[in-house]
Amino acid sequence: MRAPDIETLVTVGRPAISPDGSFAVFATSRPDLVADRSVGQLWRVDLPDGSPRRITRGVADRSPALSPDGSTVAFLRADAKSRAQLFVVAAGGGEPVQVTDLPGGVTDLSWSPDGTRLAFAARVPEPGRYGTVEGRDAAAEPPRRITGVRWHANGLGYLDRPTQLFVVDAPPTDAEPFYPPAPALDDPEKRVVAAEPTQLTEGDTGWSGVAWTADGSELLSVPDVIEDDRRDLRDRLVAVTIDGGAQREVLSEDLSISEVAVAPDGAVFVLANDVGSEGTDFVAPGVALFAVESEGPRRLTDAETIDLGEVGSHISFDGDDVLVQDRTRGRLRLLRVTRGGAVTEVLGGDLEVNGHAVARGRVVASVASSESFGELILVEGGAARTLTDFGAAVRERAIVQPVEHEIPGRDGYPVHGWVAVPEGEGPFPVILQIHGGPYASYGVHVFDETQVLVDAGYAVVYSNPRGSAGYGREHGRSIRRRMGTLDYFDVMDFFDGVVAADPRLDGERAGVMGGSYGGYMTAWVIAHDHRFAGAIVERGFLDPTAFPGSSDIGSFFGQEYVGTDPEQVAAQSPMAVVGQVTTPTLVLHSELDFRCPLEQATRYYAALKAQGTQAEMLIFPGEDHELTRAGRPQHRVQRFDAVLEWWSRYLPAEG
Structure with missing residues (x-):
């Protein structure tokens, strides 16, 4: 697989299934180099034996939701200004009808139980900002007054456009089209939409989630209030009435809520994790399923062993x-949980379940595997069958199947990971890859980062050391306030173990690279181990001292992971040991990265240059922390080009 082949990486989004289980609808997405953006449409497949077919032809259609009678699909589509708007289309396909035209774009959507209305969330900018006045750009906007501990977010920017809740009548999909009005002096801002939405909330509080109560009288959502002085990750679950917007509290505990859903019988469930009485204990959060009952939330899954927190x-x-x-050992399996808390597996194996829907005993799931970035699977009667073949194009690129290993570390702890090796006897130069997070994991899906390196002649070693997700909470929490210790040992011990066991791997020719926490760990490795011919430090968490005042998660992340005591922080800081680095280092970063801000890279790079270490820096304009996963396709290819060029200089692959 080569860099331009990222165009073959087709993602299958969370599916929707008709109430009678007769068909499913899903969205695909893939990078397109010519369009220089992600593109995709909605598809329909009749169950159980139909062939998938497109039912929309937009540039980037996503988030399909089927009406309760299965006749209509609501979905999101970007308008001419790249703002996501709500559309509806007949479930069999046709010309979509635009429902909204909102300056801040739509983020969530949900059908009312009777199918007559749609609830959605949309960002509402202050008048005069974000293009709400034609011809007035950002440089002409008034200053922003910031009084809270949060003011920006990666991939979004400033938080001065809170997400509000709306409802709108669902328009018929077969009505006569509406027509753009001619210019008029008395109504120059008239919008062309099928229906005018009603705004239910207002003010500085943002809202997350739009789940209807079973009787259709309220929406359940999670308010987001920006704190005045200290971060608090605890959430409240609030019911907002459809008629009038009155609010009542449903749940207020020491929980951070990531998902709210209402069962057909009206029972309320949440995915949430306990963040403690101080409201900031998020390390290896242990997301679990809770039933929301009158006595309070009742936990249904074991947060120590079952992890429901994957994005x-x-x-x-x-x-x-x-x-x-549930994420476990690089996989994502689908579980069934009874209201009594009994747990059984619905779909597992060497795959990652990224989305699911169920009706009449039929389960459809979007999955990724080692041979495909995304497929739709039908599970019925205990048997699973793949309904699509989007992975055919990527398989034609001669992808290599990684081999799984478990290596005992220096203290006997088992370290789990993979090795991907080019065809042939070698010996091949080896690149140690380190994932971000820390509470994340490498998985079994086709990974372009690995495949491109293997195609260029490198063996790639990657693992899930302590601190990673998918091995229980104790594994994830073991590096809290001692980063660069157990995780460092595990990464290096796994690398040494697999290199020693495989004569195809040339341990004398090695490089190391990683992004985000992987950038942190790469910088940590080259300060303590000088065997590597070169290093690539990407979007790294490099200076914990500067992080609190610059990162969008700076108000709690560093304090929880590295602590607040200056000596303790310095003992875990790559900047504190940068003077020990002699390895030639490429620093990669994005201009609009607000998770690990650009100054993390520039401070580290400047220190390398000042001490005479060979170093270069590559900064991508207009990109944020998600460059390698969701950046402009041309930037992603240019990044690969830079990575391969760097390795060709410092770690050439013979032949």
Whole structure:
């Protein structure tokens, strides 16, 4: 697989299934180099034996939701100004009808139980900002007054456009089209939409989630109030009435809520984690399934051993049972949880379940595997069958299947990971890859980062050391306030173990690279081990001292992971040991990265240059922390080009 082949990486989004289980709808997305953006449409597949077919032809259609009678699909589509708007289309396909035209764009959507209305969330900018006045750009906006501990977010920017809740009548999909009005002096701002939405909330509080109560009278959502003086990750669950916007509190505990869902019988469930009485204990959070009852939340899954916290994890219902996805050892499996807390596996194996839906005993799931970035699978009667073949194009690129290993560390602790090796006898130069997080993990899906390096002639070693997700909370919390200790030992011990066991791996020719926490760990490695011919430090958490005042998670992340005592922080800081680095280092970063801000890179790079260490820095304009996963496709290819060029200089692959 080569860098331009990222165009073959087709993602299958969270599916929707008709109430009678007769068909499913899902969205695909893939990078397109010509368009220089992610592109995708909605697809329909009739169950159980149909072939998938496109039902929309937008540039980037996503987030399909089927009406309760299965006749209509609501979804999001970007308008001419790249703002996500709400559309509806007949479930069999046709010309979509635009429902909203909001300056801040739509973020969430949900059908009312009777199918007559749609609830959605949308960012509401202050008048005069974010293009609300034609011809007035950001440089002409008034200053922003900031009084809270949070003011920006990666991938968004400033937080001065809170997400508000709306409802709108669902328009018929077969009505006569609406037509753009001619210019008029008395109404120059008239919008062209099928219906005018009603705004239910207002003010500085933002809202997350739009779940209807079973009777259709309220929306359940999580308010987000920016704190005045200290970060608090505890959430409240609030019901907002459809008629009038009155609010009542449903849940207020020491929980951080990531998903809210209402069962057909009206029972309320959340995915949430306990953040303690101080409201900031988020390290290896232990996201679990809770039933929200009159006495309070009742935990249904064991947070110590079952991890429901993967990005995109959600809830679906099969009768009285709840389906959720659990990350474990680089996999994501689909679980069934009864209301009594009994847990069984619905779909597992060497795959990652990224989304699911269920009706009439049929489960559809979007999955990734070692041979495909995304497929739709049908589970029925205990058997699983793949309905799509989007991975065919990537398989034609001769992808290599990584080999799984478990290596005992120096203290006997088992370290789990993989090795991907080019075809042939070698010996091949070896690149040690380190993932971000820390509470994240490498998985079994096709990974372009690894495949491109293997194609260029490198063996790639990567593992999930202590601190990673998917091995229980104790594994994840073991590096809290001692980063660069157990995690460093595990990364190096796994590397040494697999290199020693495989004569195809040339341990004398090695490089190291990683992003985010992986950038932290790469910088830590080259300060303490000088065997590597070169290093790539990408979007790294490099200076914990500067992090609190610059990162969008600076108000709690560093304090929880490295502590607040200056000596303790310095003992875990790559900047504190940068003077020990002699390895040639490429520093990669993005201009709009607010998670690990650009100054983390520039301070580190400046220190390397000042002490005479060979170093270069590459900064990508307009990109944020998600460059390698969701950046402009051309930037992603240019990054790969820079990575391979760096290795060709400092770690050439012979032949």
